[in-house]
Amino acid sequence: MLRSRKALAGLVILLVFVATALLAPVVFPGDPMHITATGSLPPSAEHLLGTTAKGQDVLALTAWGARSSLLVGFVAGAASTLIGVVVGLLAAYAGRTTDSLLSLLTNVFLLIPSLPLLVILAAFLPSGIGTVVVVLIITGWAGSARVLRSQALSIRGKDFVAAAVVTGERPSRIMFREILPNMASIVMSGLLACIIGAIGAQAGIEFLGLGDGSTVSWGTNLYWASNDGALLSGAWWVFVPSGACIALVALALALVNYAVDEITNPRLRTPARRRSATDPTPVTAAATGPGAVTETGAAGSTKGTAR
Structure with a gap:
């Protein structure tokens, strides 16, 4: 996977943001919402990303915001x-009544518009990171369950699964030791897609004012930038960093996701460079080594012998 340029680029970008989130308390100690300078200062040597309308350092807010946004994204996505x-495997393997009930539940969550459901749940539940994670989990599992159920149904009819059933293996072992490993690429793709969706959904919830305004995240940074009129006043440095971070993390995860598909799906692999007519063949290259006899030389020596 590391041979793929897409995967390498995505992992590098992702590791940079993870390191930023981990080192934020060391590089920017104290409260990131503390007022440090005059409000609405443009980027300068003292404040690399400028200050907000209240006088908070935008770089500190962006670095600390990575902690909350990445934590919520990875936890809710996982x-x-x-x-x-679990739902997809159980529905595919159990079949009949269990499959019908789980499929019905999955369809209900898929049919309900996700954004209104997010808004309703976030509005009535207590504000906080835990609430955001619970809301994102409730609204984000159905898509993965539908895709994994379809894939598990196709694998269930394979010979090795029938052999495991005949040998008397437990259903849980068949599902998680026989079927699940053959869906690793789809599970990985679903995980990365859920993380991207969770980070974007959290930013959307908090931008609408339904999150905890006392926490620092990329979504709350955008919320306060909107409330302070940063767009109207032309203070682009207040809202661009958080928006760019969300976009870059989504890009990094999408690159890793595409690289996983490229490795597991032969149709998406980059074809090897075709050998041109002027390139020497392995036989010719080996024959032109030190002490080797070329075709012309061999032919000439044969003719000389015949004479």
């Missing part, structure tokens, strides 16, 4: 994928 795996 939990949504885990629920989707």
Whole structure:
């Protein structure tokens, strides 16, 4: 996977943001919402990304915002994928009544518009990071469950699964030891897609004012930038960094996702460079080494012998 340029670029970008989130308390100690200078200062040597209308350092807010946004994205994405795996495998393997009930539940969550459901749940539940994670898990598992169920149904009819059933293996072992490993690429793609969706959904919820305004995240940074009229006043440095971070993280995860598909799907692999007519063949290249006899020389020596 590391041989893929897309995967390497995505991992490098992602590691930079993870390192930023981990080192934010070291590089920017104290409260990032503390007022440090005059409001609405443009980027300068003292404040590399300028200050907000209240006088807060935008770079500190952006670095600290990575902690909350990445934490919510990875936790909600992993939990949504885990629920989707369990529901999809159970529905595909159990079949009949269990499949019908789980498919009905999945269809209900897929038919409900996600944004209104996010807004309703976030509005009535207590504000906080935990609430945002729960809301994103509730609204994000159904898509993964539907895709994984379809894939599990196709694998269920394979000979190795029938052999495991005949040998008397437990259903849980068949699902998680026989079927699940053959869906690794789809599970990985679903996980990365859920993380991207969770980070974007969290930013959307908080931008609408339904998050906890006392926490620092990329979504709350955009919310306060909107409230302070940064766009109207032309203070682009207040809202561009957080928006660019969300876009870059989504790009990094999308590149890794595409690289996973490229490795697991032969049709997406980059074809090897075709050998041109002027390139020497391996036989010719080996024959032109030190002490080797070329075709012409061999032919000439044969003719000389015949004479």
